[in-house]
Amino acid sequence: MGKTLAEKIWSEHVVSSVAGEPDLLYIDLHLIHEVTSPQAFDGLRLANRKVRRPDLTIATEDHNVPTLNIDKPIADPVSKLQVDTLRKNCEEFGVRLHSLGDVEQGIVHVVGPQLGITQPGMTIVCGDSHTSTHGAFGALAFGIGTSEVEHVLATQTLPLVRPKTMAINVEGTLKPGVTSKDIILAVIAKIGTGGGQGYILEYRGSAIRALSMEARMTVCNMSIEAGARAGLIAPDQTTFDYVKDKPHAPAGADWDAALSYWETLTTDSDAKFDKEINLNADELAPFVTWGTNPGQGLPLSASVPNPADFSNAEDRGAAERALEYMDLKPGTPLKSIKVDTVFLGSCTNGRIEDLRSAAEVIKGKKIAQSLRLLVVPGSARVRLQAESEGLDKVFIDAGAEWRSAGCSMCLGMNPDQLKPGERAASTSNRNFEGRQGKGGRTHLVSPLVAAATALKGTLASPADL
Amino acid sequence: MEKFIKHTGSALPLRRSNVDTDQIIPAVYLKRITKNGFEDGLFAAWRNDPTFVLNQPQHKSATVLVAGPDFGTGSSREHAVWALQNYGFKVVLSSRFADIFRGNSQKMGLLTVILSQDEIEKIWQIVESKPETQITVDLESKTVSYQGVTLNFAIDDYTRWRLMEGLDDIGLTFTKIDEVTKFEEKRASYKPKTLPIR
Numbered sequence: 220m221g222k223t224l225a226e227k228i229w230s231e232h233v234v235s236s237v238a239g240e241p242d243l244l245y246i247d248l249h250l251i252h253e254v255t256s257p258q259a260f261d262g263l264r265l266a267n268r269k270v271r272r273p274d275l276t277i278a279t280e281d282h283n284v285p286t287l288n289i290d291k292p293i294a295d296p297v298s299k300l301q302v303d304t305l306r307k308n309c310e311e312f313g314v315r316l317h318s319l320g321d322v323e324q325g326i327v328h329v330v331g332p333q334l335g336i337t338q339p340g341m342t343i344v345c346g347d348s349h350t351s352t353h354g355a356f357g358a359l360a361f362g363i364g365t366s367e368v369e370h371v372l373a374t375q376t377l378p379l380v381r382p383k384t385m386a387i388n389v390e391g392t393l394k395p396g397v398t399s400k401d402i403i404l405a406v407i408a409k410i411g412t413g414g415g416q417g418y419i420l421e422y423r424g425s426a427i428r429a430l431s432m433e434a435r436m437t438v439c440n441m442s443i444e445a446g447a448r449a450g451l452i453a454p455d456q457t458t459f460d461y462v463k464d465k466p467h468a469p470a471g472a473d474w475d476a477a478l479s480y481w482e483t484l485t486t487d488s489d490a491k492f493d494k495e496i497n498l499n500a501d502e503l504a505p506f507v508t509w510g511t512n513p514g515q516g517l518p519l520s521a522s523v524p525n526p527a528d529f530s531n532a533e534d535r536g537a538a539e540r541a542l543e544y545m546d547l548k549p550g551t552p553l554k555s556i557k558v559d560t561v562f563l564g565s566c567t568n569g570r571i572e573d574l575r576s577a578a579e580v581i582k583g584k585k586i587a588q589s590l591r592l593l594v595v596p597g598s599a600r601v602r603l604q605a606e607s608e609g610l611d612k613v614f615i616d617a618g619a620e621w622r623s624a625g626c627s628m629c630l631g632m633n634p635d636q637l638k639p640g641e642r643a644a645s646t647s648n649r650n651f652e653g654r655q656g657k658g659g660r661t662h663l664v665s666p667l668v669a670a671a672t673a674l675k676g677t678l679a680s681p682a683d684l
Numbered sequence: 685m686e687k688f689i690k691h692t693g694s695a696l697p698l699r700r701s702n703v704d705t706d707q708i709i710p711a712v713y714l715k716r717i718t719k720n721g722f723e724d725g726l727f728a729a730w731r732n733d734p735t736f737v738l739n740q741p742q743h744k745s746a747t748v749l750v751a752g753p754d755f756g757t758g759s760s761r762e763h764a765v766w767a768l769q770n771y772g773f774k775v776v777l778s779s780r781f782a783d784i785f786r787g788n789s790q791k792m793g794l795l796t797v798i799l800s801q802d803e804i805e806k807i808w809q810i811v812e813s814k815p816e817t818q819i820t821v822d823l824e825s826k827t828v829s830y831q832g833v834t835l836n837f838a839i840d841d842y843t844r845w846r847l848m849e850g851l852d853d854i855g856l857t858f859t860k861i862d863e864v865t866k867f868e869e870k871r872a873s874y875k876p877k878t879l880p881i882r
Contacts, residue, residue, distance in 0.1 A: 243863070282714075
């Protein structure tokens with residue numbers, strides 16, 4: 220029997236396999252940031268260990284960093300200490316670091332692909348659950364905890380039990396105004412936040428093939444929101460074209476060798492997935508979440524559901540709690556919900572295509588008076604690219620705030636937070652209680668819906684303008 | 685890591701599903717650079733509500749957390765495990781755990797036990813009516829027992845052995861480090877390196 224893509228990458232990286240034990244898997248690339256690494260470096264120091272492969276490790280500052288006045292010292296002393304600790308650790312252990320102000324600084328999952336160090340067939344880990352983003356290149360990429368960060372720093376390996384595999388088949392053609400964000404929100408609503416637990420997802424089908432690399436990254440990014448540690452897409456010409464000529468892409472004979480390997484990275488026609496899910500792209504519409512987990516989503520044209528209509532007691536209880544937290548009443552049309560803040564950014568939707576698509580909707584118009592629009596590019600390079608295309612002016616002229624790169628309001632570790640009771644339409648990945656600021660309320664949307672909502676003041680798609 | 689063989693203690697009934705790691709410990713608490721002192725951030729937002737179960741005096745000394753399904757979803761922050769351990773929890777019972785949270789727990793010696801939702805419901809009811817109920821979680825016999833009831837749970841033999849011996853994964857991997865070196869010698873030359881900077 221043939222192998223799935225995930226099984227192929229897995230078996231290529233097994234260092235040691237003993238019956239009754241997890242496989243020891245080699246890690247090709249380890250991404251580091253300031254929040255989940257300090258205790259890991261401490262562990263190395265305590266045990267008198269080195270970083271085994273600094274040349275397969277790269278760090279950036281993203282979670283904590285301010286998006287205003289980045290030329291000044293970080294104002295929050297606790298954030299500053301954490302960032303300074305990363306700088307000291309990288310210096311001590313010889314790890315490459317892109318600090319605030321550096322042209323390569325940005326959200327770790329935006330930086331890897333733009334440098335070309337994210338490539339097909341690799342194993343990639345990071346102490347961040349959205350590492351699944353890199354799966355868009357046909358890499359096996361997943362988030363790890365700090366103990367595992369230390370393990371990879373020390374040994375460049377991880378002991379892991381191979382997950383099962385699940386195919387997410389998305390056939391058909393997306394309608395105008397429907398994006399890859401809507402695909403993944405629909406997938407999560409269908410299988411639930413636990414549906415992918417224990418699986419590696421492989422996104423397949425004509426609708427996935429038609430997506431750009433950046434749109435594919437959005438899909439893979441939110442695999443974890445469906446419970447799956449990793450989600451991937453087989454590499455194809457779109458992937459190869461994206462990687463080629465990036466700073467760390469293979470060149471010359473290495474490119475040819477890499478390409479001939481990458482072309483083998485598909486699921487064999489006779490391979491069997493442990494589970495398959497089908498979605499029809501023709502039927503998808505702009506999606507929005509109404510609750511406090513990413514599985515609580517509906518098409519924008521729907522209304523807030525009635526918890527009493529949920530047959531499962533757990534879902535009913537969760538819906539009741541969610542509506543109370545979100546201050547929403549059953550039956551309210553989603554399009555009538557008024558929003559205070561729109562956040563355009565994050566590792567889910569903070570890349571150049573996301574900014575371009577939102578700018579196209581906003582160009583020449585003004586955002587609703589009652590609302591603030593925060594635009595946070597995913598990396599310093601994305602910001603520079605956007606500025607060279609004049610997108611910053613489009614946003615600023617419309618009344619938006621144009622910021623520097625980082626995770627920002629996706630998780631509110633820096634000063635970019637919602638106030639208690641404030642409601643946001645956000646292109647990020649999590650609508651958890653208080654995620655974007657204590658007491659804040661989040662509706663997850665695509666960049667197109669975010670832009671239209673910013674103009675209208677209520678949840679809207681460009682077609683509603 | 686501390687060995688885990690058997691633990692007996694009272695329980696905290698947390699009747700909520702999808703308890704994500706942002707609820708277990710909000711991001712603002714993640715700025716610290718140590719592994720301890722996170723107990724003040726545990727369920728920080730919910731603890732503002734005086735009726736929240738963790739604030740109820742009858743559950744003050746609980747060491748076994750009994751949670752709804754899909755516990756530990758979301759962010760990979762191991763701080764969620766540290767916060768639970770710093771507060772004093774030794775075991776979490778749930779019908780479903782998020783993968784990364786479960787992995788992090790097993791690295792740190794916080795035992796995560798999967799029971800059916802029916803069994804969780806029964807434990808909630810007992811603990812809510814008799815908060816002093818003692819629950820014993822025995823990793824050796826793979827059982828959870830309380831008031832004459834004994835439930836079996838599954839855990840893979842390797843993880844069980846590692847937890848019972850309190851073994852550090854990194855130390856175990858170093859016993860195979862020659863195999864890692866051999867693997868590295870065969871890696872393709874086109875694989876990317878982060879250094880030197882291009």
